Amino acid sequence: MPVLRAPEVRRPGRGDPAVGHRQAAPPPDARAVRRRRGPDGRRAMSEIVFLFPGQGAQHPGMARExxxxxxxFTEILEEFFELLDGEGKRLRDxxxxxxxxxxxxxxxxxxxLLFILGYALARTLETRGVRPGVLLGHSIGELAAAAFAGVFDLPAAARLMEARSLALDGSPSGGMLAVGATxxxxxxxxxxxxxxxxxxxGAVNAPRQTVLAGPEPRLxxxxxALEDAGTPGRRVPALQAFHSPAMAEAAEVFTAAFAKEELRRPSLRIQSTRTARAVRPDEATDPGFxxxxxxxxxxxxxALEALLAEGDFTLVEVGPGRRLSTPARRHPAVRSGRSTVIPMLPSTAEGTWEFWTAALDALDALP
Incomplete structure (x- = not known):
């Protein structure tokens, strides 16, 4: 198939004529946002949390519309691809x-791609006046959160993503397996x-949503063995054994790349999925962290449970699909209606623009 070329950048209205007037229904939580109003017509919600998804959220056509x-969004993507030089063109294509x-x-x-899509979506929302108080990222999403919070800038991010790719080249073949068990x-x-x-x-995504990780043939x-025991797993879309000891050498190579960059304290709270608490200032400037x-x-x-124990939040997933929104909706704070989840993009390429604009409407309804 030929490479799709981006149309001329233009600033659309909500009923962009290029895609027709929006007909898709808003996400379910968008309707909840409109309903949950107090006597004064305003909704009591303390802070917005940006959720940045990681490996497994990717799919063909994600965010292309x-x-x-x-x-x-377009300007940030183009800048990032340019910073990556020749590899950026191949990544873009x-x-x-x-x-x-x-x-x-x-x-x-x-x-x-997941890194820059999450970062660009977050910046786009920021320019629209949607400003988070907390950031929470899954795997590579935590690095997108760090960049958004100013721990390192976009040129440094491009160098780090190149170094991460090089580090992965030497990693053994492996994968990840999602299992419905504790x-x-x-x-x-x-x-x-x-x-x-x-x-x-390799990951604890919900009370009974655990991901195992490791190299082949052991995985x-x-x-x-899980199938024989009546607990079959489902392969996560990943060709490396992320978040396992098999990636130890890659982590060392990646640490050396981080050590070359200037790291700063975050301007926003990052609720780390590595420690399940807020990133400390000394951790933010530690390459190994x-x-x-x-x-x-x-x-x-x-990490999510510790955060939601503090109060009520609006959880906004800034990335393709609902990889983090789906488990977040199972949390008692969300099920009770105290907190809200708003995914910004669908899990498939179809209907991206309609879904995006419906989610923007939901955010517009916030006080």
């Missing part, structure tokens, strides 16, 4: 085509921490 239509030279599930494609229930299937070539808990052995997460477990649910 915004490219060329949302000026800030693979994103804009339906037949990429490098599969989007490959970390060298998924990771930089980490405790999976103890007998995983290997002792630190075992070379072992399978470990395949664990997958078959950011680089080491590629080999460490992602504690999304513990």
């Amino acid at each position: 915004l490219f060329g239509r949302e000026p800030v 693979d994103w804009l085509t339906d037949d990429p030279a490098v599969p989007l599930d490959e970390g060298r494609r998924a990771q930089p 980490p405790e229930e999976l103890t007998r299937f995983v290997d002792p921490p630190g075992r070379p070539g072992g399978v470990v808990v 395949g052995e664990v997958e078959r 950011w680089a080491g997460q590629v080999a460490g477990a992602v504690l999304f649910w513990p």
Whole structure:
């Protein structure tokens, strides 16, 4: 398939004639935003939280309908691709085509794209007056959160994404397996921490949504053992064993790249999915803190739970799909209506613009 070329950048209205008047219904939580009003007509919601998704959220055509239509989004993407030089053109082409030279599930494609899409969406919302008080990112999404909070700038981010891709080149073949069970229930299937070539808990996304990670062939052995025990898993779209000891060498290479950059304290609170608490100032300037997460477990649910225990929030997912919105909606604070979830993009390429504008309407309804 030929590469899709971006149309001329223009500033659209809500009923952009290029795509017709919006007919798609707003996301369910958008309607909830409008309903939940106090006596004075304003809604009591303390802060907005931007959720940045990671590996597994990628899909063909993600966010492409915004490219060329949302000026800030487009400008940031083009700047990032230019900063990556020749690799940026290849990354851009693979994103804009339906037949990429490098599969989007490959970390060298998924990771930089997820990073810059999350960052660009967050900046676009910021220019529209949607300003978060807290950032929470999953895997590569935590680096997007760090960039948005000013820990490093966009040129540094481009260099770091190049270094991350190079670090992945030497990593062993592996993957990730999502299992509907608690980490405790999976103890007998995983290997002792630190075992070379072992399978470990790579992410805790919800109370009964655990991701195992490790290299092949060991991951395949664990997958078959789970099937035999009546607890089948589902492969996460990833071709590397992220968040497992198999990525230790990649983390070392990545740490060296981070050490060359100027790291600053974040301007916003980052609720880290590595520690399940706010990033401390000394951690923010530590290269190993950011680089080491590629080999460490992602504690999304513990981080979210600790945050929502503090009060009511509007959780806005700034990335493709609903990878973080879906588990967040299961949290008691959201199910009770105290907190709200608004995903900004759908899980498929179709209807992206309509979904985006409906989500913007939901955000416009916030006080």
